[in-house]
Amino acid sequence: MKRAWMLGLKLAGIAVVWCCWLLTANRNFSSFWSIAVVWVGIAFVPFVALCGRRLLDRGPTIERAAVVSLMVHFAEGALLGCGLIVAFRFTQAYPIVRIPFPKEISLLAVRITGTLATLTVVNLAIGGLGLPFAAAQSRKVATHWLYSRCRNPMGFYGLLCAIAGAVWLQSLHALLWTILWLAPAWILFVRFYEERELEIRFGESYLQYKARTPFFGF
Numbered sequence: 001m002k003r004a005w006m007l008g009l010k011l012a013g014i015a016v017v018w019c020c021w022l023l024t025a026n027r028n029f030s031s032f033w034s035i036a037v038v039w040v041g042i043a044f045v046p047f048v049a050l051c052g053r054r055l056l057d058r059g060p061t062i063e064r065a066a067v068v069s070l071m072v073h074f075a076e077g078a079l080l081g082c083g084l085i086v087a088f089r090f091t092q093a094y095p096i097v098r099i100p101f102p103k104e105i106s107l108l109a110v111r112i113t114g115t116l117a118t119l120t121v122v123n124l125a126i127g128g129l130g131l132p133f134a135a136a137q138s139r140k141v142a143t144h145w146l147y148s149r150c151r152n153p154m155g156f157y158g159l160l161c162a163i164a165g166a167v168w169l170q171s172l173h174a175l176l177w178t179i180l181w182l183a184p185a186w187i188l189f190v191r192f193y194e195e196r197e198l199e200i201r202f203g204e205s206y207l208q209y210k211a212r213t214p215f216f217g218f
Contacts (some may be wrong), residue, residue: 013074017081022186024082032197038177042083045185048075049193056196066137072197080182087177088165095171109164117157120146124154132167141198141206143213151213152190153198159183 011022029037052072056065123146124130129137146153162182166174198206 037086046188049189091174097172106168113161120154
């Protein structure tokens with residue numbers, strides 16, 4: 001019964017997140033709502049992480065962490081996904097200043113960092129037996145290959161891909177938003193919530209991995 005309930009919660013969460021992404025991608029927002037989603041929406045990412053952390057600390061058990069993680073990751077997935085969709089559309093329309101950088105080079109950077117980000121998903125699936133954003137919670141700590149030098153290669157290469165995409169669009173607005181708003185929000189989410197959740201689920205094995213592996217590889 002418990003497994004069926006968790007599966008139902010997971011499928012419902014995935015459906016809601018996908019609907020949010022599709023509705024956002026297929027709708028043209030006014031400038032007001034674009035700013036609200038891009039700036040205010042992303043500002044809720046650390047807030048959700050903090051609420052999730054408090055729920056974890058009230059009862060730091062593996063069972064509680066599994067349930068809280070579903071809610072937190074799906075909320076974060078909706079906020080980050082919708083924010084990215086609107087941000088790169090809005091900041092392209094209002095670039096502030098065009099970045100005079102060769103598009104061929106920046107496109108190559110997008111492809112390289114995007115490929116590396118995709119490989120981290122494969123790495124997590126093989127090494128940790130899981131998938132990102134609680135689609136399938138990892139069953140062990142991934143410590144090899146891309147995860148051997150960086151605790152968060154998926155986020156690291158994902159952020160690099162977003163930065164490369166902003167440069168490819170030649171939008172200073174997109175670049176500043178990614179570096180000064182998106183990146184800090186995501187890092188706070190990982191620091192506040194995700195690492196604590198992994199500590200609860202994996203205990204000493206994750207603490208040892210965390211002690212010897214840098215956050216971003218440096």
